[in-house]
Amino acid sequence: MKSMRAAVVESFGADLNVTDRRVPTPERGQALVKLIASGVCHTDLHAAQGDWPVRPTPPFVPGHEGVGIVEEIGEGVEDLEVGDMVGNAWLWSACGTCQHCRTGWETLCESQVNGGYSTDGSFGEYMIVDAAYAPRIPEGSDPHEIAPVLCAGVTVYKGLKMTGVRPGQWVVISGVGGLGHIAVQYAVAMGMRVIAVDVADDKLALAERHGAELTYNAMGRDPAQEIQEAVGGTHGVLVTAVHPSAFGQAIGMTRRGGTIVFNGLPPGDFPAPIFEIVLKGLTIRGSIVGTRQDMVEALDFYARGTIRPTFTRRRLDDVNAVLDEMEHGKIEGRVVIDYTEEA
Secondary structure (H helix, E strand, O other): OOEEEEEEEEEOOOOOOOEEEEEOOOOOOOEEEEEEEEEOOHHHHHHOOOOOOOOOOOOEOOOOOEEEEEEEEOOOOOOOOOOEEEOOOOOEEOOOOOOOHHHOOOOHHHHHHHEEEOOOOOOEOOEEEEOOOOOOOOOOOOOHHHHHHHHHHHHHHHHHHHHHHOOOEEEEEEEEOOOOHHHHHHHHOOOOOOEEOOHHHHHHHHHHHOOOOOOOOOOOOOOOHEEEHHHHHHHEEEEEEOOHHHHHHHHHEEEEEEEEEOOOOOOOOOOOOHHHHHHOOOOEOOOOOHHHHHHHHHHHHHHHOOOOEEEEOOOOHHHHHHHHHHHOOOOOOOOEHHHHOOO
């Protein structure tokens, strides 16, 4: 029996157990992928802690930013070959037949399967992908650099589209972490004028390096008034932060008729000033990851060199330290697990 090393959530709130597991066998419509790299997403931390109302079922392997080489294909797979480079994604699969899937909103499918959550993901040396949903990695890509695009990238790209902000208009990126630093780059590439908001000066400096024109530190104050004074409020706000206060602050940052899109998923609720929302004619939307077409578009930005995730490489054995650093806001950009360095 062929075995692999994987990081397994065996109980919520406990350290992941890096242990040996059987290499899975692809079923019909699936492919077995040998991992090269996997990004570490904040969702992986939520999954391991069981933070959300719909919990995954331990034991499971997190991870949905994996990139690797197809090693074996199951029956019925006709558009993948052994040796192709593919990834996995949060949208691991969907039913394909419901109203949401039929109308281009497969991310809302109630029967969807989520990578590293309701099926094992990429925190291991091998993973299974659904061949119909696995992202095709553009030729010439750095597998470590492109890994964060498979969740962080496509998520903020879709979120920015949902703001409706046009080229030349202002957008706020609230939270410059794993998602936010890529959101700044997508927004610049899409012709938007970018304001970055965070509570850490080093992350704001990262946003400036990626093209943000204005930055504001929200530690101990609400930057909304400064943004209103500087540009008259923004046309859109994309909230990638995971602190509840960022969601309330977004309302004050917008100009009349603006759109606020939520990507981050903090625990609990946020205060919604109804009078201000109505008076300003604001639109508030939730946006979760992206469809397969969004993924193709998001990967194309990378392939054309317009976005470049900031990342550091770590080993699978470091996964618990990485999650702890993530929980305490100590990561710049994204951490990527490097399987080429594994023993």
